[in-house]
Amino acid sequence: MTRVRGLALAAVFVFMVAACGRSGTSSNSSETNSTGSNASAGGTDPTALAQGGFGDLAKVCSPGDGAALTASDKGVSATEIHVATVTDKGFSGRPGLNKEMYDAAVAFAKFCNEHGGILGRKLVIDDRDAKLTDYNAVVLQSCEDDFAMVGGGAVFDDGDNNARVDCGLPNIAGYVVSPKARVAPLQVQPLPNPVYKFSAGPLAAANTISPGSLNSSSVMTGALPSTIIVRDATVEAIELLGGKVLDKPEYNVLGESNWEPFVLGLKNDNVKFLHMVGEPENLALLEKAMQTDGYYPDVIIETPNHYDKKLTDNGGDAIKNTWVSLAFTPFELANENKATQDYLDLMKQFNPDGKVASLGAQTTSAFLLFAKAATDCGATLTRTCLVEKAKAITSWTGGGLHAETNPGGNVGASCFILMKASAAGFTYDEAATKPNKGRFNCDTKNLLDLKNDYGVPR
Numbered sequence: 098m099t100r101v102r103g104l105a106l107a108a109v110f111v112f113m114v115a116a117c118g119r120s121g122t123s124s125n126s127s128e129t130n131s132t133g134s135n136a137s138a139g140g141t142d143p144t145a146l147a148q149g150g151f152g153d154l155a156k157v158c159s160p161g162d163g164a165a166l167t168a169s170d171k172g173v174s175a176t177e178i179h180v181a182t183v184t185d186k187g188f189s190g191r192p193g194l195n196k197e198m199y200d201a202a203v204a205f206a207k208f209c210n211e212h213g214g215i216l217g218r219k220l221v222i223d224d225r226d227a228k229l230t231d232y233n234a235v236v237l238q239s240c241e242d243d244f245a246m247v248g249g250g251a252v253f254d255d256g257d258n259n260a261r262v263d264c265g266l267p268n269i270a271g272y273v274v275s276p277k278a279r280v281a282p283l284q285v286q287p288l289p290n291p292v293y294k295f296s297a298g299p300l301a302a303a304n305t306i307s308p309g310s311l312n313s314s315s316v317m318t319g320a321l322p323s324t325i326i327v328r329d330a331t332v333e334a335i336e337l338l339g340g341k342v343l344d345k346p347e348y349n350v351l352g353e354s355n356w357e358p359f360v361l362g363l364k365n366d367n368v369k370f371l372h373m374v375g376e377p378e379n380l381a382l383l384e385k386a387m388q389t390d391g392y393y394p395d396v397i398i399e400t401p402n403h404y405d406k407k408l409t410d411n412g413g414d415a416i417k418n419t420w421v422s423l424a425f426t427p428f429e430l431a432n433e434n435k436a437t438q439d440y441l442d443l444m445k446q447f448n449p450d451g452k453v454a455s456l457g458a459q460t461t462s463a464f465l466l467f468a469k470a471a472t473d474c475g476a477t478l479t480r481t482c483l484v485e486k487a488k489a490i491t492s493w494t495g496g497g498l499h500a501e502t503n504p505g506g507n508v509g510a511s512c513f514i515l516m517k518a519s520a521a522g523f524t525y526d527e528a529a530t531k532p533n534k535g536r537f538n539c540d541t542k543n544l545l546d547l548k549n550d551y552g553v554p555r
Contacts, residue, residue, distance in 0.1 A: 144435075144496075146443065149212030151461075152436030152496025157468050158209035161216025163347040165476040172244030173478050178218045178471070180224040181239040182271075182460070183249035188229040193452075195250065198271050199224060200444070200451030201460040202248050207447040209464075215471045218478070227251040233260060240264035245483060247467045248460035254278040267484050269467045271460045276326070276553040283480075285470075285487040286493055287462040288424060288502055289509045292551050295334045298421035298513045298543030299398050303370045306420070306529050307395035310369035311340030315394075317359070318374035319350035326551055328374050335372075337545050344369060352379050356386035364392045371397045377405045380419075381412035388415040398422065398515075404455060409522050409529060420529060424510040425455055425499040430536065436497035462495030466504060500537055512539035 124527055144150035151157050172179040182202040184195040198220075206220040214220055223243055225235040229252055230298050236257040239246060243266065250272035260282070261268060268284040276292045303310045314335050318328035325347075332342045343366045346359055351358070360383070363371065371394040380403060387393050397419040404421045431437040440458045444451055451457070470486035488505040500512030514537050515530045516523040530538050 121374055134150050144423030146208070146439055146446070149209075151439050151443070151465060152498060154211075154465060154469075154496040157465060157496075158212040158214055159216065159472075161218075162476070167476075169477050170244060170479040171240075172242060173218070176218060177482075178215055178219050178478070178516065179221045179223055180242045180247040181223045181235070181243040181247050181249065181466070183225040183227055183232070183235055183239075183246060183251050185227050185229045185252055187226040194229070194252075195435075195451040195456060197454040198249055198460040199455035201440075201457035202464065204444050204446075204448035204451060205248075205461055205464040207470065208443055211447075212552075215468060215478075216476065225249065227253075230256075232256040233258060236260045236266070240266050244478070245269060245467070245480065248463035250274065265371045265480055267480050267487075269463050269470070269483075269487060271456065271463050275323070276551055280553050283484055284307045285466070285484065285490075285500075285504045286507070287466045287493055287504055288459060288499060291506060291507050291554055293329070293510065293547045293555055294547045295330055295547050296422075296424075296508060296509060296511075296513065296543060297338060297545045298511070298538055298540065299400075299420075299515065300331070300334055300340075300372070301338055301543070302420070302422075302513075302515060302529055302531070302538070303398055305531060307369060310396045311335055311338060313367055313369040314340050314372070315344050315346065315363055315366065315368040315370070316342055316372045316374065317346050317348060320347040320351050324350070324374050329549070330433045330547060330551065331374065333371055333547055333549050334545050340370070348375075348379070352382065356383045357390065359383060360386045360390050360392060363394065364390065370393045373397070373399065377403045377408035378411055381408050383415070384412050384417065385415040385513045388417075393418050396420070401425075401455065401509045403518070404516060404523065406522070409518055409520060412518075412520070414520045416518050416520060420515045420526060421518055421523065422515055423455070424513060425458055426536065427514070427516055427523065427525065428453075428455075428495075429516075430525060433536070434497060436495065439496070440498060444512040458495075458498050462498050463495075465495055466490060466493060482497070500539065509544065511541050511543045513543065514538070 143155035149156045166175040168174045182199050184199050186193050186196040188194050202222045204458040206222045210219045227235050245267040247269045248271045255275040255277040270286045273279045299524050316328050316331050318324045333479045399421045426434040426437045444453050474482040491503045491505045493504050494501050500510035502510050515526045517526040
């Protein structure tokens, strides 16, 4: 069991690298209460939640012409559409793992059905809990019962032996993990995570914060093949940016009882920039060791999984020189962004006991994309049509939840935002971000083409 737990903790990080973070609590928390709710004051605004809209999207769900509806594919009847949301929330080693994704799915279905469903068909969410090791079983069940997988993800998503593709089950994914799953057919991601495109803008920002720091870099990782792949891709990206990686230390995937030797190694190498492939709890412990030793790199930049109170609460005043990159508008800026506020209001109104977190917002983006593609299919809703219409979507923001992506072309966001971490939480850092599009730094140069082989065809 210890080995499985270790694998899980490391693999959990792998998907978080490309996914958004998990900062947040239950939706009735004071931190996520609405500050500008439009949930009950829609008026005639077609983008208001009360009118079935979301963010800048009008009438996401609507009644349609029920008389024209018939059963048209697996999981589709004249009155219902069954979709599967996969999580690992039942994993005993980490109870509630990614539960926020299922919670967001439930909230979206209630919201959608209140406004007529998908052209009159009600959404039914089938809870497919892979519990980390049961991915194959839940996929086989969904092949028989569900129209599509929507808004979910599993840590070991290459464990179905191609069953999903073989049975023709589409996946409008919340996230994908393994290189094999990332290149699989019949799949569209609202925030694509291609294997050979690396979002390097946040790494380049290290030289904005501390000029020349990338020339003295270190990339740490847990000692597991899946995380080592992420480490190697990060190292390649730093080198493509003209930086130099001095060392690549590996630590126990379950964490270390003593992080001081790692701090001394960084100090001896005079590391100026650090990127840690891991979980926020481990970074908090590493920075506590840095505080004790009196040494910090000039810049620590982390991926969205570190946008989590576990980092700031556990690290406290030891958290210094640390930034986290996001492609979503952070919850701290919800009062500036209607879609972010709509997600908070959606959860508050339709699943108040559910967990609010950025992965939940990512699930919401997946359901919004699904709703558009399914609606575009009209009365005859088939799996083939769903994938065709989803792949036709080449510009997507989830109604404004996140930076623009190209789901149909499998191109991720070229935009990022940097949040500064401290004992007080996360704050937007405009100087580090250097925004040129709203609060975001957007440039096609932020996406690098990786040259090395990462185990799947290009």
